[in-house]
Amino acid sequence: MPSAPGRIGNDGERDLARELAGALADAGHGRGRDVADSVTHPVHTYPARMHPATARRLVEVVAGPTRAGALLVDPFCGSGTTLVEARFFGVRALGLDLSPLAVLIARAKTWTVSPTRRRALRETAHHLAGEALAAGKQARRSGQGPTTERRPVGFDPNARNRRLSGWFAPHVRRELEDLAARIDEVRSRDAELADVLTVGLSAILIKVSNRASDTDPTKMPRTIARGNVARLFARRIDLLCAGLDDLGARRGPQPEVVQSDARKLGDLVPAGGVAGIVTSPPYAGTYDYAEQQRLRFDFLGLHHREFHDGEIGARRGFAGGGARDAVARWRSDLAAVIDAMATALAPGGRAALVIGDSIAAGRAMWADDDVRASLDDRLALVAWAWQERPALGATEKRVFQDRGKREHILLLERSRGA
Numbered sequence: 001m002p003s004a005p006g007r008i009g010n011d012g013e014r015d016l017a018r019e020l021a022g023a024l025a026d027a028g029h030g031r032g033r034d035v036a037d038s039v040t041h042p043v044h045t046y047p048a049r050m051h052p053a054t055a056r057r058l059v060e061v062v063a064g065p066t067r068a069g070a071l072l073v074d075p076f077c078g079s080g081t082t083l084v085e086a087r088f089f090g091v092r093a094l095g096l097d098l099s100p101l102a103v104l105i106a107r108a109k110t111w112t113v114s115p116t117r118r119r120a121l122r123e124t125a126h127h128l129a130g131e132a133l134a135a136g137k138q139a140r141r142s143g144q145g146p147t148t149e150r151r152p153v154g155f156d157p158n159a160r161n162r163r164l165s166g167w168f169a170p171h172v173r174r175e176l177e178d179l180a181a182r183i184d185e186v187r188s189r190d191a192e193l194a195d196v197l198t199v200g201l202s203a204i205l206i207k208v209s210n211r212a213s214d215t216d217p218t219k220m221p222r223t224i225a226r227g228n229v230a231r232l233f234a235r236r237i238d239l240l241c242a243g244l245d246d247l248g249a250r251r252g253p254q255p256e257v258v259q260s261d262a263r264k265l266g267d268l269v270p271a272g273g274v275a276g277i278v279t280s281p282p283y284a285g286t287y288d289y290a291e292q293q294r295l296r297f298d299f300l301g302l303h304h305r306e307f308h309d310g311e312i313g314a315r316r317g318f319a320g321g322g323a324r325d326a327v328a329r330w331r332s333d334l335a336a337v338i339d340a341m342a343t344a345l346a347p348g349g350r351a352a353l354v355i356g357d358s359i360a361a362g363r364a365m366w367a368d369d370d371v372r373a374s375l376d377d378r379l380a381l382v383a384w385a386w387q388e389r390p391a392l393g394a395t396e397k398r399v400f401q402d403r404g405k406r407e408h409i410l411l412l413e414r415s416r417g418a
C-alpha cells in the first residue's frame with residue numbers, strides 16, 4: 001500500500017469514518033515511518049503490504065471494542081502486518097493466506113517464544129553464516145568446485161535448475177545453496193527454527209539475485225561480493241531477533257497462521273466466532289503473487305500448486321481473451337470471501353477492508369463498488385474513507401477519468417439480527 005500523498009476523504013458514521021481517514025493519513029506521516037520501522041515490520045518485503053501504521057490504527061478500531069480473548073482474523077494476511085499489530089496490541093489473532101511463503105513470513109514475524117529460544121535463533125544463524133563463509137573460502141582455495149544444488153522434495157531437479165539459472169551469479173548461487181543446505185540440517189532436529197531461518201534467507205534472496213525487484217522480473221545483474229550472502233543473512237536474522245525481542249516485551253498470545261483459501265474461513269472458525277477482521281484482499285488484476293514468488297518457491301522448495309490454482313484476483317487471470325469471464329470470476333470470488341466473513345463474524349463484529357481501484361483487462365475496477373455489490377443484509381457498510389492516488393500514464397488517465405483512482409478503507413458491521 002503506497003504512502004504517496006493524495007487527498008483523503010471520508011463518509012458514514014462520523015467518528016468511525018474519521019478513524020479510517022486517520023488510518024490512511026498515518027501512513028504518510030513521520031509517525032507512520034516510525035511504525036513501519038518498528039518491531040518485525042522491516043524484516044521482509046511483500047508486494048502491496050498494508051502500511052503498518054494503517055494496520056495499527058485499524059486493529060485498534062476493530063479490536064478495541066471487543067472483549068478480552070476475542071479473536072481477530074486476517075483472511076489475506078500476506079506477510080503478517082496486521083498479525084504483528086495484533087500481537088503488539090495483545091489480541092488473539094488468526095491469519096490465513098494461500099501462499100506458502102506468506103505463511104512462513106507471517107509466522108516468523110510473530111514468533112512468540114522465550115528469550116532463550118530467540119537467542120538460539122540468533123546464535124544458530126551466526127553459526128551457520130560462519131560455516132558458510134568458511135566453506136566459501138575453502139571452495140575458492142580449491143578452485144571453486146561446481147555448486148552442489150539441493151534437491152527439494154517434489155521438485156524436478158533439472159526443471160528447478162533451469163528456472164533458477166541466470167538469476168544468480170555462480171558464487172552467489174553456491175553460497176545460497178550452502179546456507180539452505182545447512183538450514184535443512186537444522187530442520188531435521190528443529191523444524192520450527194528452520195522455518196524462521198528460511199525467512200531470513202528468503203528476505204535477502206531478491207537483493208542478491210539479478211531480478212530487479214519482487215514485482216519487476218527485469219534481469220538486472222548485481223555485483224555481490226563473495227561472502228556477502230552469509231553476512232546479509234546473519235544481519236537479517238539480527239533484525240528479526242531485535243523485532244521479536246521488542247514484541248516479546250509485550251504481553252499477548254502468538255497469532256496462529258494457516259495456509260488456507262480465504263473462502264474456507266468457515267472450516268477454521270465456528271459461525272459467529274470471530275470478533276473482528278482487518279484485511280487487505282488482492283486488488284483485481286494488479287499482482288500475480290504466485291508468479292512473483294516463483295523464484296522463492298523454486299529456491300526454497302515451497303510447494304505452490306494449490307496457491308497457483310486458488311489465488312484470487314491474479315493478473316494472469318485477466319490476460320488474453322477471457323477478460324469478461326475474469327471480471328465475473330473476480331466478483332464472485334470477492335462475494336464468496338465476503339460471505340465467509342459475514343458467517344464468521346459475531347453479531348456487531350466489524351471488518352475493515354483495505355482495497356484499491358485497479359485496471360484489469362484494460363478497464364477500471366472500482367473496488368468500493370465491487371465490495372458494496374457483494375454485501376447482503378448480514379453486513380452493513382458503516383463508514384468508509386479513501387485517498388486519491390495519482391493516475392499515472394495515459395492508460396490510467398483514460399480509464400479512471402473524472403472519478404479518479406482511489407485507495408479505500410471500508411468498515412463493515414455484522415448485523416445483530418440476520
Ligand SMILES: C[S@@+](CC[C@H](N)C(=O)[O-])C[C@H]1O[C@@H](n2cnc3c(N)ncnc32)[C@H](O)[C@@H]1O
Binds near residue numbers: 046280310
Ligand atoms: C494485498 S496482499 C495482503 C498483504 C498483507 N496485508 C501484508 O501486509 O503483507 C493479498 C494476499 O492475498 C493472498 N491471496 C490471494 N488469493 C488468496 C486466497 N484465495 N486465499 C487466501 N489468500 C489469498 C496473496 O497471497 C496475498 O498475500
